[in-house]
Amino acid sequence: MSEVKLSAERRTTFGKGSARQARRASQIPAVIYGHGQDPQHVNVEGHGLFMALKTPNVLISLDIDGAGTELVIPKAIQRHPLKRTISHVDFLLVKKGEKVTVEVAVHTEGELAPGGNMLETLLTTVAVEAEATHIPESVTVSIAGLEAGATIHAKDLVLPAGSTLAVDGDVAVLQVVAPQAEEPAAEGETEGTEA
Structure with a gap:
């Protein structure tokens, strides 16, 4: 930077x-x-x-x-x-060469597996430690082909060289959830009024 x-x-x-x-x-x-x-x-x-x-x-x-x-x-x-x-x-x-802890934005790329699943973002940023003169602007993670139930943890993020995680690696960042089934309409709403 x-x-x-x-x-x-x-x-x-x-x-x-x-x-x-x-x-x-x-x-x-x-x-x-x-x-x-x-x-x-x-x-x-x-x-x-x-x-x-x-x-x-x-x-x-x-x-x-x-x-x-x-x-x-x-x-x-x-x-x-x-x-x-x-x-x-x-x-x-x-100072140049000094390490600092900063919040870095998490970006996604790719498409989820077909089936209407949704991506739930649990963390929009993640804390990393990096040299002050080489702070990454963001971290990109691929969600291509992920299916319902998949979770991406902080330890799964690929950080630029010289950067390390400053949070617990088991913290969930993203997860894929199945589409919610729609509740059936109440009976009174679906029946028309009889003449």
């Missing part, structure tokens, strides 16, 4: 008023924490961050005005409940 470079500036004022002021200036308030350091409060360029966060677990190189560059990954993103705009971001400080 390539780094996304964004500019940021240190934030010295706090509270809702300063956060609103930052957002009006097309910036997003954020906090950088990790490695036992004191949290750093920054304002990040808004549009660039919005675009970067479209990629899950994106690696961001933050060029902080007057404080150098920090390598971070997003850990928590707060959004406005109605507008869905980004209100605040918590970043985790990482």
Whole structure:
């Protein structure tokens, strides 16, 4: 995964008023924490961050005005409940070569065996440990030909080289269920009214 470079500036004022002021200036308030350091409060360029966060677990190189560059990954993103705009971001400080635990999306490919069976998704993401600079965007699993009763566990997922599961391998991720038989209609509903 390539780094996304964004500019940021240190934030010295706090509270809702300063956060609103930052957002009006097309910036997003954020906090950088990790490695036992004191949290750093920054304002990040808004549009660039919005675009970067479209990629899950994106690696961001933050060029902080007057404080150098920090390598971070997003850990928590707060959004406005109605507008869905980004209100605040918590970043985790990482170093090249360091391992981090992140949630990675599970995608499926292929078609189930014929017969009307349905795929039940139990987990949409799975926790994996990977090097900060090589975090997989997603994990793809084949469901081709699976029949009712089949279950795919976390240990069945094929992870990219350098990534390991950070959850119990026996956790069910997907399962195939048989179609439910329709209940017969009540007798009164099927009989027509007699003249």
